[in-house]
Amino acid sequence: MFEWAYDGVNASIPRNVGPECANYLSPKRRIIETLFISIFIVIFLVWGYRHINLPTKVSYVNHDRVGRRVLLIIMSLVLGMEIGFKFTSRTVIYILNPCHVTTAVQLYLLAADPSPTVTAIFRIHLNFMNGPLLAYLFPETESRRIFADKAMYYIQHGLMVVIPYYLLRIGGVYNVERLSDMSWSVFSYGINLAYHFWVIQVIALPVQVNLSHMLCAAILDPFEGQYYRVWTFIHQGILCPLLSKLFCYVSNFLLTKFPPTRVKPTLDCALARNNRVEDNERLHEDANTSGNGHTHVN
Template sequence: MDWTWAVRGVTQEIPRNAGLECLNYMTNRRRIIESIFVTILCIMVMRWAYKRMDRIELPSKPHRPHSITRLFLLILMSFIFGVEFGFKLARESVIFVLNPCHVQTIVQVYLLAAKPSKLTITLFRIQMNFLNGPFLASLFPEIENRTYAFQKCTFWIQHALLYFIPVYILRSGAYKSEKLMDLNWAAISMAINLLYHFNFLAPMSVLTGVNLNHMLCAAIADPFQGENYRVYAVIHQSILCPLLNKLTFLIFAKSDEKVAYLKK
């Protein structure tokens, strides 16, 4: 099957976006060694954290019909994702749909639509540790190739919603967060994040020559340039992800929940 329509529109004119510069940024041997090491580490961390996790408890309140605000966010996020997908089809760059922010968008659409369950609580707690995506995208936006009308606008709306929706869900009480000092969910979430990057995005980047979420070569704005940039990324993102999660909880959770969790 011909998949060139998914990558044909990816331009190499933008630095570190695709092409030989990225492919030659490090050797494939180095990439494979890093992937093996990260995979082993992630499996060990997941096993360690899973054994120490508390049992998931469903909310005591019965499920209520979706509020107007929740339905509005569901429709808006679905619409923005549809527009983004349409832009990528038009530009023949559908490969970028694999980037984590788009995956997180799909998860949040499901969380807004679904009834509370152990699955939705699990997904909510995991994606709360992926707030680094919209945070970093907002600090270091890469919108040079967004030349269609409203394409830059949808970028900002999508990434704003990726942070606002978890805050709304947290305030609504639909899904409860883990205890404030519980880092087991953060450890499992980070392991899932790294496995997705090193075992899926990295091979896809090498096969297509497209720098998916900077797994092929470092971004221009990355302060940790060089062959070790992915190792540094594992370290600083392992700190940033749980930090953003816990700070978001402390700032936006309801007062009674904060008091309850701080006492535990």
């Protein structure tokens, strides 16, 4: 019934599609691993949700900026072209890959009005920065036969890093927790695991398409073998929060300390319209005086 969504997947690429990939793990092992990981998913989600918190008051100043609208237009075009290529190549199922979902989330962040929900989603999505990194380290473009399709792959993943940096530059509602606060990272990793094991795996298995390598290990996977998903659970559990914290730390340094790129006194401070550091510092002082709550990296 839905063959149009996946019958264009390139079967000539090893471990990309087919019964060999679907049978890489036995049904018994797949069920046991899913149940085992599901226990951690529930723990991560419950513990994280109980410990996450948002600033009670945030300065919603000057969020409607030209750069924000430009990024929204560019990323919308990129995602639209990605979807178009997938429809023409009959590989629509790849839209479910985590990076496309993260891209859609970033479009929401660029378009949505400031709210606590935006802050929460922004903090969660920062823990999905492993996608762009892995995409550049281990590019999977063999199935993209058209040059423009391959170009969109790199442009999309590059923008996935540019957009959160720009939003942190704006500040205000786009703020982050302290580096020592791991609750958002734990909660986000629970969401990440739930999407892979409860959504992607359920869809990928019947159609035998190796979405996000949930059915079989990649050829270049150093942890290839029967336990590759367990190893992935471990090393991505380290990589995801590490990249998120590193991204916030570097952004904080560039935006608040490094003279050539410094634009404001603290990472959470809302950027003034003229981008002058002096005005941003004055705005930050006024916000503190008025009792607005902020979070910052320290």
